Amino acid sequence: MSAFNAIGDEREIDRDEFTPGLEPQPTWCPGCGDFGVLKALKQALPEVGKTPEEVLTVTGIGCSGKLNSYLDTYGFHTIHGRSLPVARAAKLANDGLEVIAAGGDGDGYGIGGNHFMHTARENHDMTYIVFNNEVFGLTKGQTSPTSPKGHKSKTTPHGNAKSPIRPLSLALTSGATYIARTAAVNPNQAKEIIKEAIDHDGFAHIDFLTQCPTWNKDAKQYVPYVDVQESEDYDFDVNSREEAQEMMFETENALHEGTVLTGRYFVDERPSYQDEKKELGEMPEEPLAERYFEDDYDWERSYDLLERHK
Ligand SMILES: Cc1ncc(C[n+]2csc(CCOP(=O)(O)OP(=O)(O)O)c2C)c(N)n1
Ligand code: SF4
Ligand SMILES: [Mg+2]
Incomplete structure (x- = not known):
């Protein structure tokens, strides 16, 4: 089997296959929420029938960015805020890969915010997990784009003067077609x-x-959560943009008033960018990397393209 084809065997998949044999164990602090993401991924991947060879995990920089050192899939630890462009390129070069991009709130909503908006707008087929701990964890707790107003840290010792970003609402207006919050x-x-x-x-x-x-002892993520699908207090249609928008706004307000609402907020069937490109005949029929092994493949070098434009 060629790894580039990313086609796993038809077999029982054990979640332990996603635990690297040789890599160090996670260096996250005791009690860190990042362990929860790792565990949920290790449980979810076998249950959706994915083998390690079929998955690429692309991460940014931060405590969250260490995820792919501890998850035995293909991995690409990129630079700060740039997990999404790398993930997009990988998915376009090999549509058979299950691409998971991940990073922190600083990474994805701050320095990488532009990529977040446009990857959502273009509806690239991938999962994007933002570890939202409301601080820059790795660099020792500075105020981040999701820190609440008034949040005190070394960078805002008198309290944060800025209002936090609204991640769910931003994803919706940008064009994401599945939006959820969990904890x-x-x-x-x-x-x-x-x-x-x-x-x-x-x-x-x-x-x-x-x-x-370690750095955000006040975060409201510690308080008990409410699942908006399970609670009788909430009733909205995840397929309705208007209803989702209202529910997201309420959820984002409630978080900083002490109520953690979680669940699915929006699901839409708009075709992905990859499907649109297939319709146009512009997606490679096989992973681009396979061409490397074809002796007679006529490579198009960047200087050939420049020649064409002379
Ligand atoms: C271009 C660039 N700017 C700044 C940094 C320093 N830096 C590393 S991680 C980080 C913030 C991490 O915060 P977040 O993305 O929320 O991830 P967390 O550590 O909380 O998981 C910063 C500012 C960097 N590595 N690269
Ligand atoms: S600093 Fe915070 S985010 Fe980073 S590993 Fe420790 S608890 Fe987790
Ligand atoms: Mg963070």
């Missing part, structure tokens, strides 16, 4: 949401609340 303190829901996101055909965004006990 590390809620492992069963997290696993189910990851499974749905992987199965979804298009850009699936998960705002994953991950507590940082």
Whole structure:
């Protein structure tokens, strides 16, 4: 089997296959929410029938970015805020790969915010998990784009003057076609949401609340969560943009008032970018990397293309 084809064997898949044999064990602090994402992924991947060879995990920089050192899939640890462009390129070069991009709130909503908007707009077929701990964890707790107003840290010692970003609303207005929020303190829901996101055909965004006990002791992610699908207090249609928008707005307000609402918010069937490109005959029929092994393949070098434009 060629690894580039990313076609796993038809067989029982054990979640232990996703635990690297030789790599070090996670260096996250005790009690870190990042463990919850890793665990949920290890449970979800075999349940959706994916083998390690079929999955590529692309991460940004941060405590969250260490994810692919601890998950035995193909991995690409990129630079700060750039997991999405790399993930997009990989998916376009090999449509057979199950692509999971991941990173922190600083990574994805701050420095990489532009990529987030446009990857959602273009509806690239992948799962994007944002570890939202409301701080820059790796660099020791600075205020991030999701830190609440008034949040005190070394960078905002008198309290954050800025209002936090609204990740769910931003994903919706940008064009994401699956949007959910889950929490590390809620492992069963997290696993189910990851499974749905992987199965979804298009850009699936998960705002994953991950507590940082070391640098963010005030985070509201510690308080009990409410699942908006299970609670009788909420009734809305995830296929309705208007109703989803209202529910997201309420959820984002509630988080900083002490109520953690989680669940699925929006699901839409708009065709993915990859499907649109297939319609146009512009997707490679086999993984681009396979061409490397074809002796008679006529490579198009960048300088050949420049020649054409003279
Ligand atoms: C271009 C660039 N700017 C700044 C940094 C320093 N830096 C590394 S991680 C990080 C923030 C991480 O915060 P977040 O993305 O929320 O991830 P977390 O550690 O909380 O999981 C920063 C600012 C960097 N590595 N590269
Ligand atoms: S600093 Fe925070 S986010 Fe980073 S590993 Fe420790 S608890 Fe987790
Ligand atoms: Mg963070």
